[in-house]
Amino acid sequence: MIDIGLIGDLYVFVLAGFLGYQVISRVSPLLHTPLMSATNAISGISLVGSLVVAGAGYDKISTLLGFFAVVASTINVVGGFLITDRILKMFRRASPATVGGPGPEHPTVSR
């Protein structure tokens, strides 16, 4: 029941999870909203599976289900990347002159 392919996939899954934990932990809390929209966009990768089902001409039902899956994943890919960029464009730094007075450390930004 458990074949070699599945074990290989499991390796990939677990290691990618650890990598994700490390990378995401370093994301600035400032950017948690764009992080979510970015992972939304990237999760639209289900498009690759959907494309094959929609285009392989297996049978009518598969093609139809594949077609709807392509629509749904494309919404995520296109919409996700567009809104992430729209949000990130808004984050800008002040010109140094406007920041006045002594203040707390700002590790989020200075890192």
Add this chain to the structure above:
Amino acid sequence: MQRNVLQLFYLASAILFVLGLRGLSHPKTARRGMFLAELGMLLAIIGTLLHHEIIDYRWIVLGLVIGTAIGAPLAIWIPMTAVPQRTALSHSFGALAAALIGISEYLRHGAALGSGKVGLIGIEVMLGSLTFTGSLMAAGKLQGLIRGFPVTYRGQNVSNISLLAGMLALIVALMFQPAASTLFFALLALAFLFGVLLILPIGAADMPVVIALLNSYGGLTDAAMGFMLDNKIQIITGSLDGSSGFILSILMCRAMNRSMTNVLFGAFGKVQEQPAALAAAAGKSIRQVSIDEAAEILGTTRSIVFVPGYGMAVSQAQHRVRELADALKGKGAAIRYGIHAVAGRMPGHMNVLLAEANVPYDELYDMDQINSYFPETDVVVVVGANDVVNPAAKRVRASPIFGMPILEVERARIVIVCKRSLAPGFAGIDNELYYNDNTLMLFGDAKDTMVKLATALKQ
């Protein structure tokens, strides 16, 4: 295209995705990072389109066009205050796609899949379907289409847990009887139902956790789809996405000092009895100020911290807050913003709204950074925040928010609270901050008040 070459395309995409997410560690590198991620997606799509099994491009092109026609406007024109519901909606789309592909795989191969693959499809379809309806519910609550109030009934947790057990039992049964499509469709129906029931008892104020959690489910669904199709790029992406959602939901829970179980099964903010210690505070009186008095105080101070909350988002006051801040800067004050992790309806919500209003990101501070600064702060202006500044979280053991880390605004010299009325926040509890000697209440709509303050300052 050769299968091996396609895998190389996918490997490149996976690397670009990871580099893209790493870019988000700083606002300066974020856009470049996202460009890399976009490139990765493009590579994956182009590679797949050359897949040897694809013989007919008509439905593919139509799907891509329709998806773009829906996705692009949704991203370009929605207001920033609606980003939480857009995010929830896109979780539901992603989950739907995965569920549909799972269904098509099962219908096409049926019993020929063998018990292992059918088990995987079962898990994928279950996760996909419950994330689909759950995210739709969350989006509905955030948009106000469904009442945001938690819906509870007797035996709710017992019925939900037995539903979950029922679905898992169906998956096991399917593994023994892969041909029994009735079991498969029963699983599908239960999963759709479960998604709805899971979100019913969760109140609007808990949405940051729920959105993050649904993000994580969405990732797991993707990974399950990758397992089913033996497609590593989907496994990697699903795993990254899943861990991202997981980390965010943990951070949000920590910011509320609550466990995941408590958020999911606790029905926060439904019926809260007024703790005795706070009822005593009701006997105390508040000190109210007028616009002119408040403007006079603000006009003569050196350091000011704004503390925004969901109320600011509701009245769309972020631009007016920034204009007031500009006027104060003109008078020589240093301006900062203190942001609590669960202020708003999704992780990072307040940061985005303030950035939209042209507030530079180096003026935005999270809780740990700003708390040590409050004792040196002259005036804190609380705009539409309530529970995240309630000192009861530190002192009153009986309070439902006891233990929640808060912004310790009361340690500043003066606190000005802009608020519509004395009504309690989402946790349904009174705020003793309002009765402190150094707290001044400024009643009125947040946007209105900001405009009036800025005008009064200019005179």
